[in-house]
Amino acid sequence: MNEYGCNVCNEEYSPRDPLKCPRVLTGCGHTICHSCAMTIAGRNYSIFCPFDRTSTPIPGGDVKSLKKNFALLELMERIGEEMSSEEKTDKFSKERLLNLECDENSEHVAVFFCTVCESNLCERCSESTHSTNVLSKHRRIPLTEKPAPVVHCRLHSSYVVEFVCKEVSCDTESPLMCLMCRDYGRHKGHYHVLIEKEVEDLREKLREHLGELTRQSEIVDGAVMNINSTIQELTPGEECGSLEETKQEVRNHFQRLRTAIERDEAAAVETIDRYARTRIESLQTQKERLEAFSRKIGSTCITLHQALIMEKAKILDRKDDLLALAESTAAEPTAVPDPSQLSTRIAFSFSNDRKLHIGDFIESRVVLLGLDGAGKTSIVRRLKKVRIEAAMAPLSTSGFNIETIHHKNYRLTFWDVGGLPKLRHLWKHYYWNAQAIFYVIDGHDVERFSEAIKELNKVMSDPLILTCPVFVAINRKDGSALNNNMDALLSQLESLPFQPHCHYCDAATGSGIDKIIDELTICLSRLNGTCPV
Numbered sequence: 001m002n003e004y005g006c007n008v009c010n011e012e013y014s015p016r017d018p019l020k021c022p023r024v025l026t027g028c029g030h031t032i033c034h035s036c037a038m039t040i041a042g043r044n045y046s047i048f049c050p051f052d053r054t055s056t057p058i059p060g061g062d063v064k065s066l067k068k069n070f071a072l073l074e075l076m077e078r079i080g081e082e083m084s085s086e087e088k089t090d091k092f093s094k095e096r097l098l099n100l101e102c103d104e105n106s107e108h109v110a111v112f113f114c115t116v117c118e119s120n121l122c123e124r125c126s127e128s129t130h131s132t133n134v135l136s137k138h139r140r141i142p143l144t145e146k147p148a149p150v151v152h153c154r155l156h157s158s159y160v161v162e163f164v165c166k167e168v169s170c171d172t173e174s175p176l177m178c179l180m181c182r183d184y185g186r187h188k189g190h191y192h193v194l195i196e197k198e199v200e201d202l203r204e205k206l207r208e209h210l211g212e213l214t215r216q217s218e219i220v221d222g223a224v225m226n227i228n229s230t231i232q233e234l235t236p237g238e239e240c241g242s243l244e245e246t247k248q249e250v251r252n253h254f255q256r257l258r259t260a261i262e263r264d265e266a267a268a269v270e271t272i273d274r275y276a277r278t279r280i281e282s283l284q285t286q287k288e289r290l291e292a293f294s295r296k297i298g299s300t301c302i303t304l305h306q307a308l309i310m311e312k313a314k315i316l317d318r319k320d321d322l323l324a325l326a327e328s329t330a331a332e333p334t335a336v337p338d339p340s341q342l343s344t345r346i347a348f349s350f351s352n353d354r355k356l357h358i359g360d361f362i363e364s365r366v367v368l369l370g371l372d373g374a375g376k377t378s379i380v381r382r383l384k385k386v387r388i389e390a391a392m393a394p395l396s397t398s399g400f401n402i403e404t405i406h407h408k409n410y411r412l413t414f415w416d417v418g419g420l421p422k423l424r425h426l427w428k429h430y431y432w433n434a435q436a437i438f439y440v441i442d443g444h445d446v447e448r449f450s451e452a453i454k455e456l457n458k459v460m461s462d463p464l465i466l467t468c469p470v471f472v473a474i475n476r477k478d479g480s481a482l483n484n485n486m487d488a489l490l491s492q493l494e495s496l497p498f499q500p501h502c503h504y505c506d507a508a509t510g511s512g513i514d515k516i517i518d519e520l521t522i523c524l525s526r527l528n529g530t531c532p533v
């Protein structure tokens with residue numbers, strides 16, 4: 001990294017490039033470059049220091065509002081000026097970059113190499129040590145031109161290492177070899193290359209690795225920065241960021257639920273009030289009718305009492321009137337309510353849409369679907385205890401039938417919808433407020449099993465009935481085809497994304513139908529939080 005560079009991206013600060021301008025994090029005093037500050041801060045109004053996690057506010061959310069590090073900028077300007085003037089005058093700038101000590105004075109930086117004394121020297125020491133007539137003839141070359149040090153062979157010390165043996169067997173021992181090793185020694189006849197070529201190849205490989213590692217380092221640093229900004233967004237207490245946004249969405253969801261529940265509660269209480277008002281009005285009317293009747297009985301009784309003490313001739317004279325009055329009063333319908341009608345208990349239950357139902361029966365809407373001829377209408381007629389011939393009439397439903405049955409404490413309204421192909425696109429219009437789906441499959445119709453399952457899958461995928469229990473009735477249990485092909489049908493049912501409740505029934509004999517209705521009401525009760533009686 002450069003001495004004056006950003007410690008996050010390792011790039012040099014620049015007084016001229018606005019993205020590389022050093023910005024001070026006032027919360028902790030650390031400095032990072034403008035572009036890193038932008039990446040870390042994102043869209044937030046504060047920034048976490050990447051070194052010590054101290055928070056610094058960003059006024060207006062604009063990184064430009066962070067103070068520039070003017071001290072650093074001035075220092076860089078000055079160093080820049082000094083370096084450029086030095087570069088202009090210093091002809092040994094490259095040698096100084098090597099930063100080798102002068103052999104005469106370790107505090108000086110060497111720029112020359114004396115090829116005779118084999119010493120590194122600075123300009124001044126080169127002059128002072130080679131000032132005599134003899135020494136001044138020594139050849140001194142710039143340090144950058146100094147010949148590379150010669151390596152001698154370990155076995156033949158007077159010979160220089162010139163080659164590298166490339167035989168695999170010599171790889172573990174020293175592969176370096178001199179002329180003697182090559183022509184007479186242990187590497188005789190071995191494949192070899194010049195040491196310079198081997199070194200250059202190695203340097204090339206290292207350069208490639210370096211390039212790759214630098215690229216990786218940029219990727220890793222970028223990832224670290226992204227993790228930092230993610231951590232920051234997920235850190236509680238930040239005003240903006242995904243954590244707060246998600247929490248707000250969750251709060252909004254529950255607020256909506258609370259509002260809906262409060263609205264339903266108010267509607268339920270209002271329903272009770274309305275029910276009580278209607279009942280009071282009806283009782284009031286009943287009471288007034290009974291009071292009027294009581295008054296009438298009273299006046300009739302007075303008339304009859306008076307008649308009892310009348311003279312014989314007079315009472316007989318009024319015989320017809322008196323008997324007619326007595327009989328008409330007695331014949332008037334009394335309609336006295338029995339005690340159960342005067343019970344103050346208000347029976348109620350809730351359906352799964354949180355709707356209050358008053359009365360002893362829980363209303364539930366069941367939508368009956370299935371391919372044409374599956375047996376839907378026959379099943380409903382069976383439930384309605386219609387005569388067998390009428391129940392099994394071969395008449396396809398062209399629209400829909402509605403039938404209501406009472407089962408335990410449920411009043412089930414069956415919407416029996418026609419299953420002909422041209423009617424199936426209308427099924428979805430019956431889903432609203434459905435408490436259950438009753439899907440009939442003709443167990444005899446093996447060729448249309450796949451079609452039946454495809455339509456069932458479509459029904460179950462509709463968001464309107466996602467929470468609805470789905471009951472599948474495999475009809476014509478007595479059919480011989482049913483027994484032979486059951487495995488095929490069951491495996492297709494199992495492949496559905498959600499598992500329906502599967503049952504067998506037979507509309508012709510009526511077997512299994514009541515059991516399905518029983519299961520259905522138990523399931524509805526579980527969902528409604530009520531008990532089937």
Ligand SMILES: Nc1nc2c(ncn2[C@@H]2O[C@H](COP(=O)(O)OP(=O)(O)OP(=O)(O)O)[C@@H](O)[C@H]2O)c(=O)[nH]1
Binds near residue numbers: 394417509
């Ligand atoms: N043997 C036998 N026949 C049945 C059974 N269920 C229905 N059927 C007969 O199959 C035919 C079609 O029955 P439906 O109840 O009308 O069929 P659906 O599902 O209402 O048909 P669509 O109204 O067209 O959708 C009728 O002739 C019924 O008598 C059964 O369990 N056994």
Ligand SMILES: [Mg+2]
Binds near residue numbers: 376418
């Ligand atoms: Mg029908």
